Amino acid sequence: MEVNSLSTPAIHDTITDTPGISSPDNGDENQNPIQKQKRAKTSVAWSEFKEVVLPNGTKKAECIHCKVKLIINATGSTTQFNRHLSRCLRRKASMRQQHISFPTAGNNVPTTILPALSGKFDMSKMRELIAHWVYESEKAKLKTLLKTVTKISLTTDLWNSGNQKMEYMVLTGHWIDSTWRLNRRILNFVRLPPPWTGIAIADGIFKCLMGWGIENKIYTISVDNALSNDVAIKVLKENFEVSGKLLCGGKLFHVRCCAHILNLIVQDGLHQIRHIIDDIYESVLYINSSESRLKVFPRVKERDINYHNNPSDEDWEKVEKVCEVLKVFSGSTKLISGSDYPTSNLFLKEVCAVKCMLDSKSESEDEFIRVMVRKMKQKFDKYWGECNVLMSVAAILDPRLKMRVIQWAFPKMYSEAEGRANMVTVRDVLYELYGEYVQANQGVTIARASTSQGDGHGAIDEVAVVEGAKAWDDFSTFLDVVETVEPSQSELDCYLGEGCHKCVGDHDSFDALQWWKANSTKFPVLSRMAREILAIPITTVASESAFSAGSRVIDSYRASLSPATVEMLLCGCDWCRTLNGVKKGCKKEEDENHLEIQLPVLSGDGSQQIG
Template structure:
């Protein structure tokens, strides 16, 4: 079990640290998973700092979240009353959707898969295939890709590359009598239609499966595009049985996981200055029926103001503590310094604190939403984190809220990448290490790479662990 913490350092740079690479003994029930996670939290002393937890969609994980949510509610106040405590991995949901759809059309791609497999089993066959491709004037820098059936994106890559060489396969068949899996024209037509559907999922997966995990504001635009293409293709291919069944299975899975309003992705999208409420008003009617869309828009707006009110209340408590501290310092300074030298400054500090407590006519959130959306050029590399970093003085409270929301991971890709290191840690020469030793190697390697990695600025790396005010775990 890999437990990864996500947080923002003082320089507004996203941080990721593997806290535990834990050997979890069976049985793998929700209770045992919750106990193991809570044990790791206790070792680190961060039980009261966990705001969200991101998991894939296994039933045991759902049970574990229920136990953890109850445990955390007994220790401290849950972030946003626990409304977004459990974050479901978007990458996993996307994979389930496409796998269900591909299961309906497995016969469509069978001949293409067997053809590619036959060619890639022999270098001489590939050489002959390449020579024929030159004869038919196909000189694109591409090659055939053999898919892994359990990875849908590799299936898309296989179909996409095979379609480029569709005119080469029959000519190769004329030269090799052992080649018996030649796709028909109908097979190629079906594969082309399937690729049109999978293309939008592929574009979304490029966001979901980012090596440096993306901020949560980027996901809603991809989600509504997926629903839009499913609705469109469901009507377009109403008379085509194999595609209709594929799209319907995908839509069914979409409704199961994203049929209800995803509050985290919606609030994160509003906190992107390029989108604000406009994206919600634009995309929800495309995702939900008319009445349900209006209801969900109102739900997002109400939740946004409710969350902001929590930050206002928290800031008021913080100001009261600061005021008591200033008063204490003022009384001490009067008794220990020449009368009048510091009294004026202390009185001003107390007055300034009181003025800060007076609520303005419009809140940060009202001002932000009333401003126009930020328009950036197509070639401009926009970062929501940098935008909010530059707006911290203008939006003192709202920037804190954006800091916490945008740092929440919406996929478990960052954690799952740790398992890719297994072959490097446990190889043929080091295959009998204790679980504690493996954990030490994985965690130490991750922390050192984060400390000295080229992608992370050295300026914000001083005592990152002290800035873990809101920790998001998966």
């Protein structure tokens, strides 16, 4: 018995391992030790079906798309499965999701992008492909648009991503198109590897310009006052001067950011009351943390023993005096940092207002204000002590101001001798710049004339043969040939000789670009000069605004984004926003959400009262 019990399993193992050997079915499958091997599922149809067991114990195959259950044949045939898949509507809809069609920029034929999804829809992969498609499509459109632009002004700045520990450089282009509309585009948002020297910055900028094909169209570059930027501008200026593409000898090429200068001036003044500002800041945080504290703000010092940052009465008086000084800076900053980036003709009056305020307050009887403002004035003179030629030329091209603006502003900003010398400097640069535009226009005229034949009479004979619109084109060529004698008075002299334009209605609503557009036929050369001068950005606010978007894109959850993907997202978003006329919204202050609080004031006898 022991021999039989030990030998039986061995026999069973031998029979089971031997292919093709089976035993008759005795009706008890669980007790039958000899089982037939299952046939392998080699058909691809099984990848879209799963085997399920019904409550009655029957096995069926369920479609993963529509959940229809089919009989599993004993022979292992999958014909019924393939027939069902060919008719399954859910499967067809799922397969269509694997192909997404986008219209191309050049024609109406859609372009199909088939991602490598291995039969599975990957949303992250599709997001990447869509971003790449939008970026490349809009970049091609922008590149075509830039070919029609004659001069482009740039702003650039550097930004360090705290989440990625990388340095990025943004390059923004500014120009006014043929319809006299001010355009601004983020051209590049690229990673700048260390070291971040002036030469490295200049090299990065030049590579970006070559990528767009606009290296010979650069007018000015606006940067902040970092030393590395000064070196970069010097290197770029030397390179551009070799090709002779800089107007007026490059005198206008380097533009210092006005917003940065104003910030430096204000910071020097606020340094005098830094401890007061810290107390007020901590007080605001402490009181806003509880609504009950906010309601009893005038007596919070008496009721709350944990409150230690209460500004004294003298501190509040100093803050009130400082706010009067900062009102002028606030108005200038709102103009400079506006969402609809202003043209360059508006800044000279703002700088003059700041200068007049500093001169007045520097002689104040209050020693505190006098010391603070004199320190601010030193910073002002460091950057704007010399005449800002670009700002003055742009203001002259405002038909409301003309030469009268420097005759009014310079005596307020400079001494009598300096004012006269600066007026001569600005006038010389203005006429030198206009002369270069006249020469460029004559070169275009000569090029047109060289295509015509004869001395003008041949052009008339040719016009007689041509009909319709082409006749007028040939007539324009004829005028270029026969009217080569320059007028006795230049366009610039005519413009300056006329009186200043007087606005009807709201003075601030005047648009200098629309005025030049209406008078472009009267001043064809001067209007082209005004179009390119007024487009020059006086600040780098346009580039710095990209960094706020960059901080939202590269947050702690997206710190692994590659620099190329970051550029696609930021540039593509900027281009699409401009294409659809979408502007960044501003939060509106609602008066009903403001809680009015009463501050303690001193009475005549020195006691505190609630005012």
